[in-house]
Amino acid sequence: MAALPIGLTYWDVGRLVAIVCLPLLLSCCYVTTVLVCLSVIYVAFFLYRKSTIKRIPISGQGVLITGCDTGFGHEFAKRLDSLGFTVFAGCLSEQSDGAKNLKTSKTGRLHVLGLNITKDDEVLKAVTYVTKVHEKSGCGLWALVNNAGLNMLGDIELCTMEMFYKISEVNMYGMVRVTKAFLPLIRKSKGRILNTTSVKGRLCLPKNAAYGITKFGGEAFSDVLRLEMLKFGVRVIVIEPGNYGGATGMLNEQSLKAIKRDFNAMAEKVSAEVQEVYNAKQYLEDLYKAVCGSSNSTYPGLKPVVDAMEDAVVSTHLNIDILLMEATPSMMYIALLHD
Template identity: 45%
Template sequence: MRALLLLLLLPLALGLPLLLLLGGSPAALLGLGCVLLLGLLRALLPRAAPPVDGKAVLITGCDKGFGHALAKQLHAQGFTVFAGCLLTGENGDGARELESITSDRMKVLQLNVCSDQEVAQAVEFVKNNLKEPEKGLWGLVNNAGVSAFGEVEFTSIDKYKEVADVNLWGTVRVTKAFLPLVRRAKGRVVNITSMLGRMASPSRSSYCVSKFGVSAFSDCLRQEMYRWGVRVILIEPSNFVAATGILTPESIEAQAEELWRGASKTVQEDYGKPYFTRQITLMKSFINSGLKDMSLVLNDITDALTSKYPYARYNPMETHWWVRLHVITHLPTAVADWLYIY
């Protein structure tokens, strides 16, 4: 109910002053009223779910975090789950835990989303293990991802490429490979992005670039897939770093050393070590302040896969992040920066 009220009040709060400033023409007021009505109707859409029986879903990045937990949750709900893991065998603790679920509906496979060969092998594995291949693959969840931080002058071009290779090009590669199967099922493509895929943040440019890219790719694909009956859905979580372990104090220290060592002497002198150290401390506090319960994200992904009327975007996040996201994406840039950055 709180989210519904915010959904209705935010356009009102932002739109009415602008309309009054512009003269409050009847056409503009009618347009605003239609937006509010559509928002209300969207929130009231029935969440009826088609039968799960026989449906299969591929999830990338199941070694830990969202992917690992989601594989268990969807399996428990009756889905056949193809759990793609970067590490299998002796080094794959997450893969072994999933394999220990003695069920013919839990199938673990090696899948590095940066490898054309492994993605092609994954497609064949899925085809060969679907009970009814002619019906296709119901769901694809692009979850595999990495995180990074560092101000622009400290971040190397190689780091930008490394992050984008997993987060952006891995999503594109896997999606293109599995789309024929998903189209056959008239199923769902669910891409895990981030609130930082729609609003920028200092010290997170390499991550933001990759996630903004996934958002743009998903928006284009969503429009292309309407004619095929395929739904393309974005999940935009807030700060769940503490829950997923995608960044840890140890990894932050390692990245910080790499950032400082890779910076030019001019950059080191201009910024200074005390400033750099403060930024690292802020990054550590950020990961410690995140949500530790992943259920918001897992339930939204599940709804995206099961609801008869899934949303195009889900925002699993605390209210203050939800408000910030919509303020930054709707207010003039100078105003939003003044509120949150200066």
């Protein structure tokens, strides 16, 4: 979106003005009526535009998605397969339950790849595989979806440097590594790159420094990439989900065990002074209990994000800046970056 000299977008300023003025406006019944009418008109216009969005002809174009073992990537791979795309589903392990589930597809268009995005050799192996499939079937690579990611919680003083490095290697540098490897194929098709970041790439929250750094980095990387790819006709789209941890698998039993291991490591490695100031063991135990119960407050399904991903891949209307806020517990933001 267009930015003001102070660093705010016009959208940000509009929201601030609305927040300040809304109580005054609502005190007048006539103004309230007008606002309600305008809201109805806006919703009607939005639904109309949504229903008339043109879609690209789907004829087996290739789409590579990372992080398909669980969550958004897994569901999106199945969605695109059902639509007729040739899907390359990158999974951390080909033996994971998610990978085995994807292999049951009967279309012949869904390819499951072992893909650890922190490993150069595995990324290059994936490029070779996609290229061979293209040479055989002519599917091309229409879109790259950087979806794989890790979650991590903890105060800055408690997180170890190894934890900062680990999550950055996946969430940020993994995105860069995969993008650089597949850009030649995307440039040839004048296709699209979808980068999944987070609402936490726009706002800062306590105990989220390690995670937030990577998501802010993903936002910056995407915007620079957008500017550099304009001359090649390549579009860059950012998907910013909110509170979906309970539905994505980031709060499942396996993930909670990983969080518990991280917390134990924090408690063992902090200095005596930090241990005393935070009462670290009890502090982290209380935080872990809060995390275990947080899945109940997350958005119950993945459909809103998967729908947004589908729109970003198939819509022909990516020359208009769109910023949507869903007024649900998910608080999902979707930003389609444009020229």
